Amino acid sequence: HDIYSIEDLAQLIYDCKRANPSARVHVKLVSEIGIGTVAAGVTKAKADVVLISGHDGGTGAAPLNSLKHAGAPWELGLAEAQQTLMINGLRDRVVVQADGQLKTGRDVIIAALLGAEEYGFATAPLVVEGCIMMRKCHLDTCPVGVATQNPDLRARFTGQADHVVNFFEFIAEEVREYLAQLGFRTLDEAIGHAEVLDMSQAIDHWKADGLDLTKVLTSTAVEYEGRGIRHLKDQDHELDQHIDNTFIAAAQATLSDRTPVAIDSPVANTDRSVGTMLGHTVTKTFGIEVLDHDSITLNLTGHAGQSLGAFLPQGITIRLTGDSNDYVGKGLSGGRIIVAPDAAAPLVAEENVVAGNVIGYGATSGEMFIRGIVGERFLVRNSGATAVVEGIGDHGCEYMTGGKALILGSTGRNFGAGMSGGTAYVLDLDMAKVNKQSRESGELGFLELTEDDRAEVAQLLTRHRTETGSTLASALLEDLEGTYARITKVLPRDFAAVQAIRAEAEAAGEDTESMQVWNKILEVTARG
Numbered sequence: 001h002d003i004y005s006i007e008d009l010a011q012l013i014y015d016c017k018r019a020n021p022s023a024r025v026h027v028k029l030v031s032e033i034g035i036g037t038v039a040a041g042v043t044k045a046k047a048d049v050v051l052i053s054g055h056d057g058g059t060g061a062a063p064l065n066s067l068k069h070a071g072a073p074w075e076l077g078l079a080e081a082q083q084t085l086m087i088n089g090l091r092d093r094v095v096v097q098a099d100g101q102l103k104t105g106r107d108v109i110i111a112a113l114l115g116a117e118e119y120g121f122a123t124a125p126l127v128v129e130g131c132i133m134m135r136k137c138h139l140d141t142c143p144v145g146v147a148t149q150n151p152d153l154r155a156r157f158t159g160q161a162d163h164v165v166n167f168f169e170f171i172a173e174e175v176r177e178y179l180a181q182l183g184f185r186t187l188d189e190a191i192g193h194a195e196v197l198d199m200s201q202a203i204d205h206w207k208a209d210g211l212d213l214t215k216v217l218t219s220t221a222v223e224y225e226g227r228g229i230r231h232l233k234d235q236d237h238e239l240d241q242h243i244d245n246t247f248i249a250a251a252q253a254t255l256s257d258r259t260p261v262a263i264d265s266p267v268a269n270t271d272r273s274v275g276t277m278l279g280h281t282v283t284k285t286f287g288i289e290v291l292d293h294d295s296i297t298l299n300l301t302g303h304a305g306q307s308l309g310a311f312l313p314q315g316i317t318i319r320l321t322g323d324s325n326d327y328v329g330k331g332l333s334g335g336r337i338i339v340a341p342d343a344a345a346p347l348v349a350e351e352n353v354v355a356g357n358v359i360g361y362g363a364t365s366g367e368m369f370i371r372g373i374v375g376e377r378f379l380v381r382n383s384g385a386t387a388v389v390e391g392i393g394d395h396g397c398e399y400m401t402g403g404k405a406l407i408l409g410s411t412g413r414n415f416g417a418g419m420s421g422g423t424a425y426v427l428d429l430d431m432a433k434v435n436k437q438s439r440e441s442g443e444l445g446f447l448e449l450t451e452d453d454r455a456e457v458a459q460l461l462t463r464h465r466t467e468t469g470s471t472l473a474s475a476l477l478e479d480l481e482g483t484y485a486r487i488t489k490v491l492p493r494d495f496a497a498v499q500a501i502r503a504e505a506e507a508a509g510e511d512t513e514s515m516q517v518w519n520k521i522l523e524v525t526a527r528g
Contacts, residue, residue, distance in 0.1 A: 002327065002358050002380075010045035011272070011306055015330065017046075017237045018244070018276040019311045024048040024095075030070060031055060031077025031100070036084025043085060043094045046235045052077045052116070054100020061138035061147075074100040075114060079216045082115025082192060086220035091115075091192075092228025093235055105174025109182075112190045113197055114216075117230050121168075128167045129159030192229040195219035243267070244277035251278065251296050254315075255285050262297040269325060272305035274298070279313045279335065290334065291315025301342075304328075306356075309337045312366065326356035326375070332363035332385050340371040340468040350390040350409060350472045360387050363403065371468035376412065379405055382422060388464045390472055397424050397490075406460045408472055416444050416490055424490040425449075425457055427476075427483075434490075445496060447489040454484050497524045 003009050009027070016025045026049040027042045029035055039050050054074030071077075078098050085091040098111040099120030108119050127133070130144045137147040145157030175187065184190040199213045221229045246265070253259040267274060275298060282291060295315040304324040312318065312335025320339045329337050341349050354372030361377070363385035376393035379385070383402040391409025398414070401421035408427045416424070417435035429446070431439065438444045449457065458480060465473035476483040498521050505517045 002330070002361050002377075006041045006045060009042065011327070013045050013047055014237075015273050015276060015307050015310045015327070017239070018242065018273040019280055019331075021237070021239050021277065021280065026051055026097070028053055029077070029081075031072045031074045033072065033076075033080075035077045036080040039081040039096075040084050040088050040090055043090045046237060047094060048235055049095040049097055049118070050081065051097040051099065051120070052081055054098070056101035071100075074098050075110065076216060078111060078114045078116055079194070079218075082194075083218060083220050085115075086192075086224050086227060086229065089227055091230065092232040095231045105171050105176075105178060108171065108175050109178040109190065110197070112187055113192070113194050115192045115194075115230075117188070117191050121171075125164050125167060128163050130157060188230065192221045193219060195221070239277070242277055243271045243274060247275070247278045247296075247298060248281050251281075254291070254296050255281065258291060258295060260292075260295050260297075262299060264299045265301075267300045267302040267304045267320070267322075269303045269305045273307040273310050274300070274304055275312050275316060275318050275335070276307065276310045279311055279316055279333075282315055283313050286315075293317070293336065308339075309335060312337065314366070323354045323372075324356065327358050327361060328355045328370070328374075329360045329363055329366070329368050329385070329387075330358065332360060332366040332368065334365045336366060337368045337370075338467045339369075340470075343469070349470065355389075357393070359389070360385055363387075369464050369467040371464075371470045371472075373409060378407075379403070386460070388460050390470070397422070400424075404456075404460075406457065406464070408464075408476065419444060419490070420492050421495040422492075425453070425460075425487050426490060428486050429488040429490070443493055445489075445491045445493055447491060449484050449487060449489055453489055454480075457484065457487060494525045497521075 003012060013025050025047050027047040028051040029038055029042065031052050031054050035052065042050050052074055053071065055071035081096065082091065095118055096116045097118035097120060098116035099122065101123060102108065102111065102119055102121050103124045111119055126146060129146060131146045132144055134143060136142055140148050140150055142148040142153060143156065145154045148154060179187065179190060182190065182196055194217045197217050199217060247263055250263045251261050254261050291314060293314065294317045297317045297319065300318060300320045302322045304320055304322065306325040307327040307330055308320065308324045309318045309329050309332065310327060311331040311333055314334030317336040321342050323341065324339055328339065339355055341347060341354055349372040352372055353375060355370050355374045357375035358377045358380065359374045360368060360379045360382050362381045365384040368385065368387040370389045373391035374389050376395055377398060378389065378392040378396040379387060379400055380395065380398045382400045386404045388406040392407055392411055394412035394414055395417065396411050396415045397405060397419050399418040403422045405424040407424065411426060411430065411433050413433050415434045416438050419438065434444065461473045461477050464470050465477065501517060501520050501524065502512045505512050510517060
């Protein structure tokens with residue numbers, strides 16, 4: 001829901017690299033026909049690793065349809081990806097990884113000869129640890145204690161680290177033996193040399209009559225001699241050119257002894273992921289000992305690029321006077337973001353879009369106050385942040401599991417689809433715009449405000465007016481009783497039931513995390 005094109009993927013890679021510059025960014029691709037073109041695009045989008053995943057793989061929690069019928073053999077996808085990357089002169093910029101039921105040293109050698117330099121093992125090491133492949137990983141009922149949090153079942157786990165070490169030592173020994181047979185001194189020397197693969201035994205079998213493996217086993221190492229056949233240089237992520245380097249230098253007082261600082265700066269729409277590298281530095285410096293709110297305040301003016309304040313941690317506040325593109329507050333993690341148009345701008349804020357699509361995507365905590373309308377997919381998968389806006393596009397609060405939203409305008413269609421938690425307060429809600437299934441099934445409740453709700457709405461309106469200077473919030477605060485009557489509280493049915501059970505347990509002095517309370521929750525939320 002935040003990736004609809006290769007450009008969106010490039011932006012996500014850009015965000016991830018700013019969120020942790022020292023981490024490698026992997027992109028996993030299911031092996032299929034045409035994967036080479038996708039792998040080339042992913043490499044141009046500056047992924048550090050491209051993973052070709054075969055059809056045989058799949059977590060034990062995956063649907064059987066995915067396990068049995070999704071994707072093609074990794075050999076086919078890997079060969080196509082390697083050849084396409086070589087033809088386009090991209091192979092030396094990226095690490096190619098393969099996985100999907102790799103079990104032996106022979107599998108590793110074939111993957112290397114077809115172009116992979118890293119190899120993923122999952123099922124085999126799990127079996128070595130004691131997994132019996134019950135396909136119950138998602139039910140918390142694993143009988144051998146591998147994939148469960150149940151203490152009684154975990155006690156049955158008999159796996160040992162030495163068993164896994166021994167397994168991989170045997171894999172490495174088999175790889176060494178194959179390398180010796182093929183005449184390679186190291187695994188690096190073997191990468192991409194598909195010409196040494198012998199297909200005669202494969203196609204001599206009667207089932208393979210007429211099978212032509214020439215395209216798969218074509219060696220680009222020979223045809224494109226002189227080009228890098230494996231990863232030789234890192235992607236240039238241009239981290240040294242990012243605007244956050246200036247902010248990090250200006251915030252040294254905070255980073256050294258928590259002294260609050262305010263930083264003024266213009267921004268342009270070419271400045272993407274503003275605040276993300278600064279947030280990484282703050283998190284790396286202080287860890288779980290988070291900064292106080294507003295320890296670092298960025299006062300920005302202009303037109304911010306995509307992903308303003310992505311993954312912003314507590315302690316950093318971004319105040320933007322102007323407007324912003326998509327992904328404002330993506331993955332917000334405790335920070336604060338305030339966006340308002342310039343007071344001199346000749347526009348009515350509540351009638352104009354001031355921030356783009358996918359606002360607050362995957363946010364876990366923090367606050368956003370945006371004076372104006374925002375685009376589609378507002379607060380998709382929000383699980384803890386609070387946001388106040390003055391209108392949204394389609395698909396608002398989709399898959400929301402927690403947090404709060406106060407929407408002071410129209411919602412667009414398909415509101416609340418898959419919403420399973422959190423609370424949305426909507427001004428003048430048009431029921432026709434609510435997701436039909438959620439509305440008709442009773443999954444969402446549409447309630448009048450309680451006294452607690454009224455206090456919360458009044459507080460959010462007051463803060464929105466204070467933070468953004470919103471004239472709409474001021475008008476609504478002048479007639480609070482009328483405002484309360486116009487606001488509908490949207491609350492998922494099961495979420496309300498869980499809240500009620502936990503509140504009852506807390507009032508009775510019970511542990512809200514006890515098995516007794518959880519059994520009540522499971523009973524109420526179970527689906528027949």
